[in-house]
Amino acid sequence: MSKVKVKSYLSGLMAMLMLALATVAQADLPDFTELVEQAGPAVVNISTRQKLPERNQAGQQLIPDLEGLPPLFREFFERNIPQIPRSPNGRQQEAQSLGSGFIISADGYVLTNNHVVADADEILVRMSDRSELEAKLIGADPRSDVALLKIEGRNLPTVKLGKSDNLKVGEWVLAIGSPFGFDYSVTAGIVSAKGRSLPNESYVPFIQTDVAINPGNSGGPLFNLNGEVVGINSQIFTRSGGFMGLSFAIPIDVAMDVANQLRDTGKVSRGWLGVVIQEVNKDLAESFGLDKPAGALVAQVLEEGPAAKGGLRVGDVILTLNGRQIVVSADLPHLVGGIKPGDKAKLEVVRDGSRKTLEVVIGALPEEGEEIAIGTPGSGVESSSNRLGVTVVDLNSEQKKALDLQGGVLIKEVSNGPAALIGLRPGDVITHLSNQAIKSAQHFTQVAKELPKNRSVSMRVLRQGRASFITFKLSE
Template sequence: MTTAPQTDRGAPKRRLRHAVAAVLLGTTMLAGTAVVSIPPHAVAAPIATQGQSLSPLQSLAPLAERVSPAVVTISASHPAKSEGAAMRRLPFPPGSPFDDFFRQFGQPGDQPNQDQPDEDGPPAGGATSLGSGFIIDGAGYVVTNNHVIDGGKDITVTLNDGTELPATLVGRDAKTDLALLKVKADKDLPHLEFGDSDGTRVGDWVVAIGNPFGLGGTVTAGVVSARGRNINAGPYDDFIQTDAAINRGNSGGPMFNMNGEVIGINTAIYSPSGGSVGIGFAIPSNLAKHVVADLKAHGSVERGWLGVRIQPVTPDLAESLGLDKARGALVAEVTPDSPAAKAGLRLGDVVTGFDGKPVDSARDLSRRVADTTAGSEAKIDVLRKGKPATLTTRIEKQADEQRVAAADSGPDQAAHPALQGLKLAALTPELRAQLGLERGTKGVVVLGVSKAGAQPVKPGDLIEAVGDEPVATPAELAHKVAEAGKEGRKAVLLLVNRQGAESFVALKLVHA
C-alpha cells in the first residue's frame, strides 16, 4: 500500500507558511530555468524557419525544444512600494466588478523580496519584478512588456541556459505596453521571428512559454479563444484571447503558432485569484512588430495623426444614420487645421475604410491611423448622409498631447419616446454662463428629464444639431424631429455638447 508523503511535524508552522508563500505568491527568488541544449543549426538561422508545421495531434516537444533557447527571464529592481501599490490593475472604473478581477500580472513590486519575506506587503528595502521576454535578433535585442521594467533599474536578462546578462533599455511604449532591451553576448544568440497574427483563427492551437511565479522556463498550450478583445488597457487594444495557462511572470513572454512563429506577447489575465483561469490576453504580433521596429530605430514610437474625435456606431445610431448595421467610426469632432479638416471630414461622417482597409469599429480607425507613416497620403472612405464618398488626406506626426483619432464610448443610447419627458429651453446668455460655454455657442438646453437614465440626454446637455443641421430653439428641434418621423425613420441623430465635449446620440422616434 502506498503511503502519502508526510510533512515534518516538528517544523515551525511559520517557516512552512513562508515556504508555501514563496512558491504560490512568487517571491523574487529566481528559480533555475530549464537547461535545454541549443542545436548548432539554431544559431545560424531564425528558429521559426526550421522544421515543418506540427499537427496538433503530435507532441509539442519538438516545437518547445526549437524555440525555448530564445525565451528569457527578465528581472528588474524597484524602489520600495506601499502595500497598495503592490498590484497594478487595469483601469476599470472604481466599484466595477472587474476592478477586483481584471489584473495585470508580473507587475513591478508584485512579489516580496525573498531575503526579507513579509506577509503584509513588499519589503521596506524594495522589490524585484520577474517577467519574461524573447530574443528577436542574434545581436541581442529582447522584447518584453513595458510594465515588467517600468520604473526599474539594474535590468537582467537570464538566458535559457542560466547565463545572466545585464540589459540596457532601448525604448518603451506605454500605450501598447511594449519595451525593447539590448544585451551583449560573446556569441550570436538564438532568436525568434514574428508571425502573421492576422492569419490566426479562433480555435488555432497556440503555445506559451515564460517564467510564471519565478519558476523558470514553463511551456503551456491552448487555443485562440477570441480575437480583437478590448480590455481597456490602452487606446490600441486588439488582444488575442487564449485559454493557454498564463500566470504572473508570463508577462512579456511569447505566444507561438504551430510553426514556432511569435504571434502574440502575453500581457494580461482575467482572474478572481491572480492565477490562471483560462482567460489570458496577448498583444498581436502585427501590432507589436511595428512598435518594436520603431523602438529599435528611434527609441520611441512615431504614430500618425488624423485630428478627429470619433465614437462607436451603436445599433440606435446606425438606424438614425440609415446604415444596414452598426459599423464604422462616427466623427464627433474635427480639429481645426488638422489633416482631417484639410481632407474635408465633417461631423456626422461615418468612416468605413482607411488606406484601403475596412474600418468596422472606432478602434480600427485609431489603430490604422497610428500605424500610418507621417507624411504619407491615405484614402478615407466615408458615408455622408447615407452616400459613399472618398477623401484624401496627408497624415501628420502625432505629438504627445495629440490624439490619433480619439475613440469615445459616447453616452448611453437608451430608448426614448421622441421629445416627451424633456424640458427644453433656448440657450440664453445666462444659461451659457451657467454651463460654462463659449461665446457664440448655440443650441437647445436640456433643463430636465422625466425619467433619469432612460433618455440619451440629461440635464445640462446642449443639443446643437439634428444630424448636421444646427438648431437654436426647442421649436426648431421639434420640427427637425417631426420631419424625421414623417420620413419613417426609427431614430434621429442629435449632436450633444456635454460639459464641453461633443458627441452624437440617437433619439428613438415614436410612430403611431
C-alpha cells in the first residue's frame, strides 16, 4: 500500500473515531425536554407593587437602602433596583419587582423567596397561560428567605417535590424562571456542593450549583432529572452583579418545613442551643488535644440557656449531635435549628482531652437580643507577664455580673509582644488561658509563666460581650 493510501486510510479512520466519540458523548448528555414540558406549567412569574413615600424635594429619586448587605452575596432584586418614574405632582410612586415561584398544591399554594415579596402592597402571579391572579401572603420567614403565597384556583398544575437530602454532588439539575423578565427560561448545570453556609445565613445548608441564575430566577424551582423540585434558587456569588458560576438554592426539605409551619401557625419555630461557637482550626485542634480539626468549639454559653442547663461548658468541642458528625462549626446551627423545641438531643463533646456525652433539651430560638456590653475597667490587682506583653487587672463585681463570669481578667495595657501580634486590645477580657479558667490577675501571671514553647496555646477572649478562642505560639 502506498504512503498516500495509508495516509488517506488513517485520516478516514480518525474521522470515524471522532464521530463515534461525539455520538457517545451526545448520548450521555441528559435530555431535559420532557421535564420542562411536564414541570413548566407549575412555574409562575411573580411581580409586586409597593407604594413609596413622597419625595422631599422635586425631582429627587428614591433609592432603596442597600447598606449592610454582604458585599459579594446580593439578593437578586436588591441588586436590580427598579426605575422609579418621575411625577410632576409629587404623588406616591409604585416600585415593581419581578421574580419566580412554583405551585406546590392544586388549591393554589405557591412557594417563593421572602425577598421577592418583602414589603409588597400587592402581589401578582402570572401563570404559563399568561393569566394573572392576585396572591395573598400566608407568611414569610426572613431567616430562611422562604415565603408562602396563596392564589385562588382549583386543579392547578403542581410540581413534584423531591428530597434534597438525596442529592449528590455532580448530579445534573435544572432551573426554570424569569431572568430579567424573560419568562420560562431554562438553564442547567450540576450540583457543585451541599451544606454551604453563607454570611448571615446560619439556618440554611445551601445547595451550591453552577446553574446560570440571574435577577428574576429568584424564588424559582431547582429540579433533579426525575422532574422533582429539590431546591429554591435564592442567591448568587458575584463581583460583577451578574452570574459568575456560583448559585445557591434553599433545600426543598428546609423550605417545605418552613412552608408547613407558616401555613399551620403563621410563624416558624426553630431549635436553639444557646451557645456561641467558632471554627476549630489546626492550631486550636492541637491546643485542645484533637487528632484533627473538626467540630464546633463552644466560645460562650448563654446564661439560663438550654446548653447551660444541659451542662455544656466553655471550651467544649461538639463533635456530634444525635449521631450526626459536626465536620465544620457551621453544621451545628443547621442541625439544631431543625430540631423541635422541647425535644432532647445527645451531644458528644471533647472536654479536657476526654470524650463525654451530654443530653440537652433543645429550646426555641428567641428573637435577636441586645449585645452585652462590658463595664469600664475597675480597680484590682495589677499583673503583667513579660512573655505575653500584656498588663491585666481583676474584674470588679459589676463587670463579672454583667458578663456572667466567676473570674477572668481585664486587659489594661498591651505592649510589644505576643499579645500585640495576636490583636489583643485594652478592654478585652481574658477568661481562659491554656485550657484553664483564669480566676484572677495573679492566676493569669502564674499560668502565663508556665506556657510551653513552640506549641499552640489557646486563649479565650471576650470583646464587647462576644467570646472567641484564639491561638498563639511562644518561641521563648
